[in-house]
Amino acid sequence: MRIAEFIPEERIACAVKAASKKRVLEVLSALLATASPRLEEREIFDRLMARERLGSTGLGHGVAIPHSRMAGLERELGALVRLVEPVDFDAADEQKVDLLVALLVPDQSTREHLEILAQLAEMLRDPTFRERLRRSDSPEAVHRLLEDWDRAHPPRRAAAPGG
Secondary structure: OOHHHHOOHHHEEEEEOOOOHHHHHHHHHHHHHOOOOOOOHHHHHHHHHHHHHHOOOEEEOOEEOOEEEEOOOOOOEEEEEEEEEEEOOOOOOOOOEEEEEEEEEEOOOHHHHHHHHHHHHHHHHOHHHHHHHHHOOOHHHHHHHHHHHHHHOOOOOOOOOOO
């Protein structure tokens, strides 16, 4: 799946002020909940917090990918937030986080979940791309960067059995 497809402009927020991991997850939950009237912010928040309790989703280099599976979803949903000031996210490298991409996937989408996480991790580990995200001042500019990334990095298809 292409990243720009599951992170549309309306679920991108730039220059967000949040003083804590909890507050950032609330912001991400609110953005994700806009994808469908059936989604509830509180349920999304509870899922993301439960995942964080298992271990931080902070990747390092100021980046985190909070994620969870969720019953009732029909497709993958993402949101992206760029913070004004980084917050402590218990990342392994002990750096505070200012770029976050949240991901929700349908409960049964185990393989897809892992593939998307791998795509996001690859994108967010690229230092040049991270800096471009940090300099982007609007959801439109961020979404254009995601589209550019997708064009330059088409999703890998799993090899067919025996192939």
